[in-house]
Amino acid sequence: MRLGGRLQAAIEVLDDIENRKRPASDALKDWGLSHRFAGAGDRAVIGNIVYDALRRKLSLGWRMDSDAARHIAFGVLLSDAELDMDEINAALDGDKFAPAPLEAERRSIWEARDLASAPDNIRADVPEWCVPHFEAIFGDRWVREAAALSDRPPVDLRVNTLKADRDKVLKELARAGASAAPLLETAVRVPPLRAMGRHPNVQAEPAFQRGLFEVQDLGSQIAAKLSDAKPGEQVLDYCAGAGGKTLALAAEMGNKGQIHAYDAERQRLAPIFDRLRRAGVRNAQAHANVEDLAVLEGQIDLVLVDAPCTGSGTWRRRPDAKWRLSDQQLERREVEQREVLDAAKAYVKPGGRLVYITCSLFAPENGNQVDAFLSSNPAYERVDTKPLWDRAVSEAKALSPLFKDGTAILSPLATSTDGFFISVLKREK
Structure with a gap:
């Protein structure tokens, strides 16, 4: 043609x-x-x-x-x-x-x-009803932040440290134009497209088939990193989806300890089995039935909740979603998030952590949910994400999240990632 x-x-x-x-x-x-x-x-x-x-x-x-x-x-x-x-x-x-x-x-x-x-919302390329949500988070810089969600995204890869290091993956993907990504020493990036070009199919590469890397946005990788999973811990990935964060946590834990990956939608969970085998993950098991988790109540060191959300932080990759989104859908997501948090807290042991993550940049799904949870669950307190960030990332002075009330908000403009919200909560008793 x-x-x-x-x-x-x-x-x-x-x-x-x-x-x-x-x-x-x-x-x-x-x-x-x-x-x-x-x-x-x-x-x-x-x-x-x-x-x-x-x-x-x-x-x-x-x-x-x-x-x-x-x-x-x-x-x-x-x-x-x-x-x-x-x-x-x-x-x-x-x-x-x-x-x-x-x-x-x-x-x-x-x-x-x-x-x-x-007009501002035209320059930002967002529906007018979304403007107050961006203003609430980003203040005077909201137009630039929202407009960055209209840029072409890169293809980000996570090096599977159970099998390889970044130098090895970069050598394998030299023809694909891959280079070291910012912020994490285990991240690789294929730059955004120029003109009418197309991205290389990195999943067809032998290195992918051998499990040396996974396709995963840098923001998602950072969210897993800030969860601070440690070797030997008991971990529950409560909304595991296809398992991207489960695999990242397994690598952080060096295959030591135990990860339980659960998702209420069996179809979303289905790819995890092949991904675990390919990555050489031995310390994770998948659960499609919530009844299987009963024995874990009050026993888990880290419960990660990648909650269902509007996905406003991923509009670079799924731009059609922003034009289908409505305030009624946002309200439904808020209800689902409250239900998920209420269910997930049952598994956190005293002294354990509950990490709440969304790929949204709307406060009702993020900080407001955390505030409401803490108000009704006095046994929990916030863990400041800034020290976690300082320990986790390699030097990149030009890139930093918005730290707000102890949480971290990532965005294309601030951190060269998709939009993510990360809050770490600790159960004191």
């Missing part, structure tokens, strides 16, 4: 997402199934246009003075694809599958408008 056909396909996918209110991944998958002639390169470029359009739908639409998928997709080519209008027109010329060229009126508007003069 030529650029024109790829652009038209992206426009059709964007219209499908908008009209049917469905996830971008589903719309792209269905397009691929119905257009099997499209190669991997075609699908990568189409996906780039779609995701860039969703990341910055408001700012691109403002510059075009139109929220039509067609105009926003052209905006992607003019910005993220690093093409000018003459190059685009030349690429579309003679392509019978291409959309009509951009109208002269739209081109003039695009060239005349300066995003710096747009």
Whole structure:
């Protein structure tokens, strides 16, 4: 496919997402199934246009003075694809599958408008109802913080120290453009895409198949690190999902002690078994039935709760989610979080820790939940995350979380990670 056909396909996918209110991944998958002639390169470029359009739908639409998928997709080519209008027109010329060229009126508007003069939520590329949530956390810098959630993300990898060190993984991934990531000595990063390129498939690498590394955002790695799991401890990963943090904790513990990985949704937990085997983890077992955990009540040194949340901190990777999110969904997540915390606390032994994590940047899911928990559970007290951070990270003076009331708030702008909230609570008695 030529650029024109790829652009038209992206426009059709964007219209499908908008009209049917469905996830971008589903719309792209269905397009691929119905257009099997499209190669991997075609699908990568189409996906780039779609995701860039969703990341910055408001700012691109403002510059075009139109929220039509067609105009926003052209905006992607003019910005993220690093093409000018003459190059685009030349690429579309003679392509019978291409959309009509951009109208002269739209081109003039695009060239005349300066995003710096747009309203704040347009520059931030977030729904207007979300603005108070970002202001509450980040104050005067909220626009820059929110706008950073619209950037293209890197691919972050965690070195599996049970099998390798970072130098070995970097050597294995030299062709993929991998380099040392900031903050953690066990993190590796493939930089964000440029123009219409595509990321290498690192999971096809022999080093991945041998379990030398896992794909895991740097923020998630830091959250596991700040949990401060120690060899020999009893650990419960209460919302384990596919097991990313379980694997990270196992490596921190040197395969010593015991990790219980539980998730209420069996389908989410299913990948953990292959991942444990590949990584060489011997001190973890997965549980799909909450009844299995009864014997652990009051026995656990560290209970990690990666709570269900809106995922606002991951909008770089799942930008369609921010346009589907509503305040009603936020309220439902708050209820779920309270229920999860109330259930998880039963397993913490006196002197043990409860670590509450979300990939959200909304206070109702984060600091407000911790405040409410402490108010109704006087046996717990906050553990300051700043000393934990100082011990855990390697030197990177330009990157630091927002430390607020003893918690750590990570973000793309502050720490070059996805957005995460981390609170460590200790049960005194």
